[in-house]
Amino acid sequence: MMNLDLSFYNWDVISNFVVKGFYFSVTLTVVATIGGVVFGTILALMRLSGKKWLDAPAALYVNGMRSIPLVMVILWFFLLVPASFYSLFGSVGSNYRSEISER
């Protein structure tokens, strides 16, 4: 191993970045898993319901989400979900719109 320099790994760096990042990963995993199980169960029940008006939207959602890369889903949620929220509720939150997209 040629000239690796690991000396910058002091406790400060580890506690500020590694531990915090790890904590975030675990939190995200737990929250997303719970949400995924709940929402996924609802979708599965919709598909099993035998009623076309429940089955069709669930199938569309599942097939759509399964064929899009995760990175695209993340981009959608950052840009389009807030945008469509504001276009639905028009003037209610438009003042905050720029503020939120600045973040």
Next chain:
Amino acid sequence: MGNWDWQVFLQDPGGEYPSYLQWMLSAWGWTVSVALLALIVALVLGSLVGIIRTLPDSPWLVRLGNAWVELFRNIPLLVQIFLWYHVIPALIPVMKGVPSFILVVLALGFFTSARIAEQVRSGIQALPKGQRYAGMAVGFTTAQYYRYVILPMAYRIIIPPLTSETMNIFKNSSVAFAVSVAELTMFAMQAQEETSRGIEVYLAVTACYVVSALIINRLMAFIEKKTRVPGFIVSAGGGGGH
């Protein structure tokens, strides 16, 4: 959904391509190239590793295969791409001049090879033991009975999971944006930045991915139908759900 403006795709981005539409099609081409090349790497490596994990009487090869699968399956793909891009060229000087496109193909191929190895192994183990013994009884060597008896059946069994894996590799190729390969996701972010027409750009890129997934799905269903052995029904199949 009011004021969409699809004419944004006819605008001139002022670079290599005369319009955003052509830029997007080229980006789609990069996505397909990354995915297909990585798929070749993954199929070759995955088959090899999957096969050595089922070999009789060679525990060290089996352990090597297991280690391979655990290593590449348990590191997130994005981290693996960064390792290939930042760490490996620093450790192995020969890799310094390698373009990021090749590195992404290798990273994606190695990552997916672990998953395909797992499927190849399960496909082989799904066959009754008698098939192996029958091959031995005919006097085949190990290589021969794998080639003529086991693998032809095993690959047919794993076509459905391989379909998912092929769709996965197309989707996973989107992480190539992290090392600046000019593929669809990269295009989506840059075009959105330049035109501020995020909805149109993202919708079009999403459509490209959906169309790709659909084509793969149909193609694999066609292969599955063409290679079906009459009278042999895969027990775990559960119908054409893909």
